[in-house]
Amino acid sequence: MEMLKSKAIIIFFMVITAIYVTGCASSRSGQVYSRDHARQVQTVEDGIVESVKEVTIEGTKTPIGTVAGGVVGGVLGSNVGGGSGRKIATVIGALAGAAAGTAAEEGITRKPGLEIIVKKDSGQTIVIVQEADVIFVAGDRVRIIAAPDGTTRVSK
Numbered sequence: 001m002e003m004l005k006s007k008a009i010i011i012f013f014m015v016i017t018a019i020y021v022t023g024c025a026s027s028r029s030g031q032v033y034s035r036d037h038a039r040q041v042q043t044v045e046d047g048i049v050e051s052v053k054e055v056t057i058e059g060t061k062t063p064i065g066t067v068a069g070g071v072v073g074g075v076l077g078s079n080v081g082g083g084s085g086r087k088i089a090t091v092i093g094a095l096a097g098a099a100a101g102t103a104a105e106e107g108i109t110r111k112p113g114l115e116i117i118v119k120k121d122s123g124q125t126i127v128i129v130q131e132a133d134v135i136f137v138a139g140d141r142v143r144i145i146a147a148p149d150g151t152t153r154v155s156k
Helices: 002-024 063-077 083-109
Strands: 043-057 111-120 125-131 141-146 152-155
Touching: 043 125, 063 083, 111 141, 125 152
Parallel strands: none
Antiparallel strands: 043 111, 043 141, 111 125, 141 152
Protein backbone atom coordinates (compact mmCIF):
# COMPACT_ATOMS: atom_id res chain seq x y z
CA MET A 1 0.00 0.00 0.00
CA GLU A 2 2.84 2.39 0.89
CA MET A 3 4.55 1.67 -2.44
CA LEU A 4 1.34 2.42 -4.35
CA LYS A 5 0.95 5.71 -2.48
CA SER A 6 4.54 6.70 -3.32
CA LYS A 7 4.02 5.93 -7.01
CA ALA A 8 0.80 7.97 -7.03
CA ILE A 9 2.67 10.93 -5.51
CA ILE A 10 5.43 10.64 -8.11
CA ILE A 11 2.96 10.53 -10.99
CA PHE A 12 1.08 13.48 -9.54
CA PHE A 13 4.24 15.61 -9.35
CA MET A 14 5.30 14.60 -12.85
CA VAL A 15 1.93 15.67 -14.28
CA ILE A 16 1.94 18.96 -12.37
CA THR A 17 5.50 19.65 -13.52
CA ALA A 18 4.60 19.01 -17.16
CA ILE A 19 1.61 21.34 -16.89
CA TYR A 20 3.63 24.13 -15.27
CA VAL A 21 6.60 23.80 -17.59
CA THR A 22 4.57 23.86 -20.80
CA GLY A 23 2.07 26.41 -19.50
CA CYS A 24 4.68 28.87 -18.27
CA ALA A 25 6.82 28.82 -21.37
CA SER A 26 6.69 32.16 -23.13
CA SER A 27 6.21 32.26 -26.86
CA ARG A 28 8.80 33.61 -29.27
CA SER A 29 6.35 33.41 -32.15
CA GLY A 30 5.92 36.22 -34.63
CA GLN A 31 2.17 35.71 -34.28
CA VAL A 32 1.84 35.82 -30.48
CA TYR A 33 1.69 39.09 -28.60
CA SER A 34 2.24 39.49 -24.87
CA ARG A 35 -0.45 41.18 -22.81
CA ASP A 36 1.87 44.18 -22.44
CA HIS A 37 2.02 44.70 -26.22
CA ALA A 38 -1.74 44.77 -26.67
CA ARG A 39 -3.05 48.29 -27.29
CA GLN A 40 0.50 49.69 -27.51
CA VAL A 41 1.83 51.72 -30.42
CA GLN A 42 4.43 49.79 -32.38
CA THR A 43 6.52 50.90 -35.32
CA VAL A 44 6.41 49.17 -38.70
CA GLU A 45 9.10 49.12 -41.37
CA ASP A 46 9.13 47.23 -44.65
CA GLY A 47 11.95 45.14 -46.02
CA ILE A 48 12.99 42.08 -48.00
CA VAL A 49 14.21 38.79 -46.54
CA GLU A 50 17.81 38.19 -47.57
CA SER A 51 18.23 34.77 -45.94
CA VAL A 52 16.64 32.38 -43.48
CA LYS A 53 18.41 29.82 -41.32
CA GLU A 54 16.86 27.22 -39.02
CA VAL A 55 17.97 27.56 -35.39
CA THR A 56 16.93 26.23 -31.99
CA ILE A 57 15.52 28.52 -29.33
CA GLU A 58 16.62 27.15 -25.97
CA GLY A 59 14.01 26.20 -23.41
CA THR A 60 13.23 27.85 -20.11
CA LYS A 61 15.28 27.21 -17.00
CA THR A 62 13.04 28.06 -14.06
CA PRO A 63 13.14 26.54 -10.56
CA ILE A 64 9.94 24.59 -11.31
CA GLY A 65 11.67 21.73 -13.13
CA THR A 66 14.46 21.58 -10.56
CA VAL A 67 12.15 21.51 -7.54
CA ALA A 68 9.71 19.01 -9.04
CA GLY A 69 12.54 16.74 -10.15
CA GLY A 70 14.11 16.96 -6.70
CA VAL A 71 10.84 16.01 -5.01
CA VAL A 72 10.26 13.07 -7.33
CA GLY A 73 13.89 11.94 -6.99
CA GLY A 74 13.74 12.24 -3.21
CA VAL A 75 10.53 10.19 -3.03
CA LEU A 76 12.03 7.52 -5.26
CA GLY A 77 15.26 7.49 -3.25
CA SER A 78 13.37 7.16 0.03
CA ASN A 79 12.04 3.81 -1.18
CA VAL A 80 15.57 2.35 -1.36
CA GLY A 81 17.22 0.53 1.53
CA GLY A 82 16.70 1.23 5.20
CA GLY A 83 18.18 3.28 8.05
CA SER A 84 21.08 5.56 7.10
CA GLY A 85 21.21 3.95 3.64
CA ARG A 86 17.71 5.18 2.99
CA LYS A 87 18.68 8.72 4.02
CA ILE A 88 21.66 8.68 1.67
CA ALA A 89 19.50 7.29 -1.16
CA THR A 90 16.92 10.02 -0.52
CA VAL A 91 19.55 12.77 -0.77
CA ILE A 92 21.15 11.25 -3.87
CA GLY A 93 17.71 10.74 -5.43
CA ALA A 94 16.75 14.34 -4.73
CA LEU A 95 19.97 15.69 -6.26
CA ALA A 96 19.73 13.45 -9.32
CA GLY A 97 16.03 14.27 -9.69
CA ALA A 98 16.73 18.00 -9.49
CA ALA A 99 19.33 17.73 -12.26
CA ALA A 100 16.99 15.60 -14.37
CA GLY A 101 14.09 18.01 -13.76
CA THR A 102 16.17 20.98 -14.89
CA ALA A 103 17.23 19.18 -18.07
CA ALA A 104 13.69 17.94 -18.74
CA GLU A 105 12.20 21.42 -18.41
CA GLU A 106 14.74 22.91 -20.82
CA GLY A 107 14.16 20.09 -23.31
CA ILE A 108 10.36 20.23 -23.12
CA THR A 109 10.25 24.00 -23.71
CA ARG A 110 12.93 24.11 -26.46
CA LYS A 111 11.49 25.21 -29.83
CA PRO A 112 12.56 25.36 -33.45
CA GLY A 113 13.26 28.88 -34.64
CA LEU A 114 14.34 30.91 -37.63
CA GLU A 115 17.16 33.42 -37.94
CA ILE A 116 15.75 35.87 -40.48
CA ILE A 117 18.06 38.43 -42.10
CA VAL A 118 16.07 41.36 -43.48
CA LYS A 119 17.27 44.31 -45.53
CA LYS A 120 14.98 47.18 -44.60
CA ASP A 121 13.87 49.66 -47.24
CA SER A 122 16.02 52.20 -45.38
CA GLY A 123 19.09 50.14 -46.37
CA GLN A 124 19.82 48.84 -42.87
CA THR A 125 20.21 45.06 -42.51
CA ILE A 126 18.90 43.41 -39.33
CA VAL A 127 18.64 39.90 -37.93
CA ILE A 128 15.61 38.67 -36.00
CA VAL A 129 15.18 35.25 -34.39
CA GLN A 130 11.66 34.01 -33.78
CA GLU A 131 9.77 30.72 -33.62
CA ALA A 132 9.49 28.80 -36.87
CA ASP A 133 5.71 29.02 -37.12
CA VAL A 134 5.61 31.04 -40.36
CA ILE A 135 7.65 30.13 -43.42
CA PHE A 136 9.93 32.83 -44.81
CA VAL A 137 12.17 32.54 -47.88
CA ALA A 138 14.73 34.85 -49.41
CA GLY A 139 13.01 37.51 -51.49
CA ASP A 140 9.84 37.67 -49.36
CA ARG A 141 8.49 41.18 -48.82
CA VAL A 142 7.98 41.52 -45.03
CA ARG A 143 7.18 43.96 -42.28
CA ILE A 144 9.34 44.44 -39.23
CA ILE A 145 7.20 45.28 -36.20
CA ALA A 146 9.00 46.81 -33.22
CA ALA A 147 7.53 47.41 -29.77
CA PRO A 148 8.79 50.18 -27.46
CA ASP A 149 10.49 47.58 -25.22
CA GLY A 150 12.68 46.39 -28.11
CA THR A 151 10.68 43.26 -28.92
CA THR A 152 10.77 42.90 -32.69
CA ARG A 153 9.07 40.42 -35.05
CA VAL A 154 8.93 39.71 -38.75
CA SER A 155 5.50 39.46 -40.36
CA LYS A 156 4.30 38.80 -43.90
